[in-house]
Amino acid sequence: MYFCNVKTDRNSFTEENYLKAIHKLSRINPKGVSTNAIAGAMETKASSVTDMVKKLALKMLINYKKYQGVTLTEKGRKAAVSVVRKHRLWEVFLVDNLGFKWDSVHEIAEQLEHVQSEELVIRLDRYLGIPQYDPHGDPIPDSDGNITHHKDTCLSDLKVNQVAVVVGVKDSSSSFLQHLEKMKLVLGASVKVDEIVDFDKSMSICISDGLPVSISEAVAKNLYIKR
């Protein structure tokens, strides 16, 4: 049980990571995120989640009643989005300015996102040119905490002969991004669906006037596009 310092307005790294995880899971499950779901996302045990969830509730960051899952309060949402904003801004810096590849910035941004300084975020944002999207096509929340979600269509939604541009990835794991990289399936690439195999829903597509390549349904479902 925690007898934590509710007075403190600062959240620890761990608290911030929990808030981020809950925020992400809330999009899938807006009525309440389950303990197990959080444990899965945080790679920890359900009992640890229960403890942390009590602490966050004490700090008025989430709404929590036993056995009923959690939702973010407005205060919690703000805190979570602020971390996401910092994460994505740093990713832009790492790729655009330091020349990192898009598949190797996540871990570093996981650390940088916890640096505490309002001023730093403001100046970094301006320095980067107030970017709207991170290197994976995810929208960067503005300074008021608003996010413009617009990624509803996936490559897997396309039909034969349709054309679109890749604007984002759902899964940002290195392995997936490296796989995309090999096929030149990067953000901004235009794709045309040549064929959809009925059996496994795999697709044969042409990428930016290249030769046709075959991609699995799993890959197609993790690519956001704009038609």
Added chain:
Amino acid sequence: MYFCNVKTDRNSFTEENYLKAIHKLSRINPKGVSTNAIAGAMETKASSVTDMVKKLALKMLINYKKYQGVTLTEKGRKAAVSVVRKHRLWEVFLVDNLGFKWDSVHEIAEQLEHVQSEELVIRLDRYLGIPQYDPHGDPIPDSDGNITHHKDTCLSDLKVNQVAVVVGVKDSSSSFLQHLEKMKLVLGASVKVDEIVDFDKSMSICISDGLPVSISEAVAKNLYIKR
């Protein structure tokens, strides 16, 4: 008592801060840093230091025998210098690229210095143009951990009518830096000693062709110069 994970090669934030403090104090006291000195620098209690010092000794980062003060091992020195290098590189970034004032970057750099990524340091260093000094004139250790200390003369060492250029500050606290700022006593400023008051060793100096100003001995002792 600690039964810590000696296998881990990573050091915690706290460990890194202790190493940094010991490294700094070692310059004043090369034969061994006392427990109390570390406690003072870390703003903690001697008993806490004893505990941590045992832990660092287990990890082979320092040499420690009861009641005899500590010295860094080569491994510990490398770790400490690596943190200092990161701290100073980030300070350059904050001032040169993000436009922070030199008196407001220390706290942010204190956080950024703990971000773990070899690649990040290499790329940041290159991005900044492999700078040799941070915004306070402190030398930035190179990637092999070598530091070129050259700040032996202070403004207080000058005699009447002698001329020099300000190249660094010993104390980097905001209050001191802001005080310097007000007098335009910044890095690169040239100074000429007009008068030294015998009574309190305060100095009347001209800064870069400006009007003469009076500075206390304390200020003069905290300014490094090149003649």
Added chain:
DNA sequence: ACTATTTTTTAGACTTATCTAAATTACGGG
């Protein structure tokens, strides 16, 4: 409506880093 299973919570323990208070050890002055 009543088990069986799954989910969630509790209880108790461990680790890191800290503290206070008490016990040791070191050291300087007569």
Added chain:
DNA sequence: CCCGTAATTTAGATAAGTCTAAAAAATAGT
């Protein structure tokens, strides 16, 4: 050389975050 003070270390406690194992609550199947 001894004694008092200062420095250091030990012992025991606290707090955050985690775990395992067991208990309690919710859900599902028939």
